[in-house]
Amino acid sequence: xxxxxxxxxxxxxxxxxEAVGDWWSLLIVRDAFIGKKRFGEFxxxxxxxxxxxxxxxxxxxxxxxxxxxxxxxxxxxxxYALTEKGRGxxxxxxxxxxWGGAGSEFRLVDRKKGKAVRLEFxxxxxxxxxxxxxxxxxxxxx
Amino acid sequence: xxxxxxxxxxxxxxxxxEAVGDWWSLLIVRDAFIGKKRFGEFxxxxxxxxxxxxxxxxxxxxxxxxxxxxxxxxxxxxxYALTEKGRGxxxxxxxxxxWGGAGSEFRLVDRKKGKAVRLEFxxxxxxxxxxxxxxxxxxxxx
Numbered sequence: 001x002x003x004x005x006x007x008x009x010x011x012x013x014x015x016x017x018e019a020v021g022d023w024w025s026l027l028i029v030r031d032a033f034i035g036k037k038r039f040g041e042f043x044x045x046x047x048x049x050x051x052x053x054x055x056x057x058x059x060x061x062x063x064x065x066x067x068x069x070x071x072x073x074x075x076x077x078x079x080y081a082l083t084e085k086g087r088g089x090x091x092x093x094x095x096x097x098x099w100g101g102a103g104s105e106f107r108l109v110d111r112k113k114g115k116a117v118r119l120e121f122x123x124x125x126x127x128x129x130x131x132x133x134x135x136x137x138x139x140x141x142x
Numbered sequence: 143x144x145x146x147x148x149x150x151x152x153x154x155x156x157x158x159x160e161a162v163g164d165w166w167s168l169l170i171v172r173d174a175f176i177g178k179k180r181f182g183e184f185x186x187x188x189x190x191x192x193x194x195x196x197x198x199x200x201x202x203x204x205x206x207x208x209x210x211x212x213x214x215x216x217x218x219x220x221x222y223a224l225t226e227k228g229r230g231x232x233x234x235x236x237x238x239x240x241w242g243g244a245g246s247e248f249r250l251v252d253r254k255k256g257k258a259v260r261l262e263f264x265x266x267x268x269x270x271x272x273x274x275x276x277x278x279x280x281x282x283x284x
């Protein structure tokens with residue numbers, strides 16, 4: 001399907017959409033966050049055709065979200081790892097997970113303490129805000 | 143393109159991806175957050191073909207993200223408004239915006255005070271965590 005490209009869009013939301021390439025590719029990113037590394041692991045997890053997965057992985061590598069690294073066990077398999085840019089997608093995955101609601105098979109924890117973590121809106125002085133108290137407005141940051 | 147459906151997936155990230163329907167549809171949602179309401183406004187903003195926009199808007203209405211409401215000025219135009227479910231997507235839009243980085247033409251503000259708002263990871267006791275301090279793990283919430 002032909003569509004407008006948002007690569008040069010002034011809006012970072014639009015650029016992010018373009019950079020991830022496909023909505024669905026976020027599920028590969030989610031799997032990478034929970035520790036999946038190999039083509040076969042992604043394929044088993046997502047149940048998609050190999051040719052489609054190949055294209056999506058290539059796009060994520062081309063866009064700098066994933067990188068190919070030597071297998072951690074020294075075997076000939078290539079592994080995929082999140083880059084720093086890719087790791088920056090955790091809030092997007094977390095926000096989607098929280099929106100998807102109950103029944104999650106995933107959860108966010110503090111890497112050091114293992115305690116539950118939430119994604120929240122906070123004002124500059126650290127006050128917690130409900131989503132309905134937050135407004136998206138047009139105009140550069142002041 | 144044929145693809146796997148994630149509607150019944152146990153993962154809320156997958157269900158969210160399915161519910162929004164298309165990555166690109168988030169740009170319609172972003173526009174709705176900044177106050178755009180009419181077909182023509184979305185079309186001007188996004189620069190997409192009318193038939194594509196029609197399909198995406200219908201999908202968002204069918205999925206309960208947007209609803210059609212009478213025009214606020216009493217005219218014959220139909221307007222689209224975010225439902226409660228749709229308003230819940232603000233953290234997703236915010237996370238994408240923060241990932242997209244600098245040069246944003248949008249910003250998040252406190253609805254009452256107009257002050258800048260950030261989306262942040264916080265532990266249960268309110269401690270702020272950097273994304274690299276947070277881990278996505280498999281397993282139901284404890």
